[in-house]
Amino acid sequence: MLAELKSKIGSVRLIAVSKKQSPESIRGLYAQGQRVFGENYVQELQEKAQALADLPDLHWVYIGVLQSNKIKRVAQWAQEVQTLSSPREASLLAQSLRGYGKTQLPVYICVNLGDEPQKGGVDLQGVPDLARFIQESCPELALQGLMAIPPQAMSDEAHRTGKPPEAYLRLRELAKVTGAGKLSLGMSSDYEAAILAGATDIRIGTALFGKRPYT
Numbered sequence: 001m002l003a004e005l006k007s008k009i010g011s012v013r014l015i016a017v018s019k020k021q022s023p024e025s026i027r028g029l030y031a032q033g034q035r036v037f038g039e040n041y042v043q044e045l046q047e048k049a050q051a052l053a054d055l056p057d058l059h060w061v062y063i064g065v066l067q068s069n070k071i072k073r074v075a076q077w078a079q080e081v082q083t084l085s086s087p088r089e090a091s092l093l094a095q096s097l098r099g100y101g102k103t104q105l106p107v108y109i110c111v112n113l114g115d116e117p118q119k120g121g122v123d124l125q126g127v128p129d130l131a132r133f134i135q136e137s138c139p140e141l142a143l144q145g146l147m148a149i150p151p152q153a154m155s156d157e158a159h160r161t162g163k164p165p166e167a168y169l170r171l172r173e174l175a176k177v178t179g180a181g182k183l184s185l186g187m188s189s190d191y192e193a194a195i196l197a198g199a200t201d202i203r204i205g206t207a208l209f210g211k212r213p214y215t
């Protein structure tokens, strides 16, 4: 499945979302050349990073909620963070990184594309201020661009029509002028539309690993 997916997505970066998947299945993809893996839970990230410490060049991307009491462990184990939503999270992450002597951690601002209260992220209007804060006040962080988890209805529409919804295109325009201009958008069900909309990174779980074994 990896080779087929890679041939479809060309130069777009593939983040293999390994939440709820075993270290053995991660080894399986690693053996096929995959190096970038995404995790949502700090405890799982730490356990897997430790279990797989023998694999060189593994790159862990944290894509979960940044609870303030867990940010330190994120700083310890992740090589990249895509879910920054506030100046406070950025400051705490930067401060923790400083403690580990780490600098220039790649980060993305997480956008709440449908203003869904149950999801984290800033709205599109909030992006420039947070971007400025990260760039001016957090030298430990290297801002790459934007990440979004669109509302279900929006990704369903993208899937059904095969075309990027209007909101994806607005997101892309803003991503272009944020940090290094990257856009992390698209999951198993809507990555084709996300790539059409200009995604530079896609985050794929089930389409790579199959269904998650437990939730």
Ligand SMILES: *Cc1c(COP(=O)(O)O)cnc(C)c1O
Binding pocket: 017, 019, 040, 063, 149, 187, 188, 189, 203, 204, 205, 206, 207
């Ligand atoms: C779980 C998850 C994914 C992957 O979802 P799939 O539908 O399994 O591809 C991508 N991004 C985030 C933030 C996730 O939590």
